[in-house]
Amino acid sequence: xxxxxxxxxxxLEVAMALxxxxxxxxxxxxxxxxxxxxxxxRSISVASATVNNDKKTPHKPSGRVD
Numbered sequence: 910x911x912x913x914x915x916x917x918x919x920x921l922e923v924a925m926a927l928x929x930x931x932x933x934x935x936x937x938x939x940x941x942x943x944x945x946x947x948x949x950x951r952s953i954s955v956a957s958a959t960v961n962n963d964k965k966t967p968h969k970p971s972g973r974v975d
Contacts, residue, residue: 916933916937921933921936921937924936924937924939924940
């Protein structure tokens with residue numbers, strides 16, 4: 910699929926250099942893949958970070974007891 914998108918050329922050139930990409934398309938594809946993986950990881954970590962607000966469950970302190 911061909912797409913015409915306005916992209917910051919300086920940012921794209923830096924990404925090409927840092928990622929050792931041979932083309933702008935390769936750099937853009939790698940950036941989008943990294944972005945999608947980061948978002949997938951964020952949604953997984955948010956979903957797994959639920960808090961138990963059950964008032965019936967006693968709080969068990971963790972850590973050192975003096």
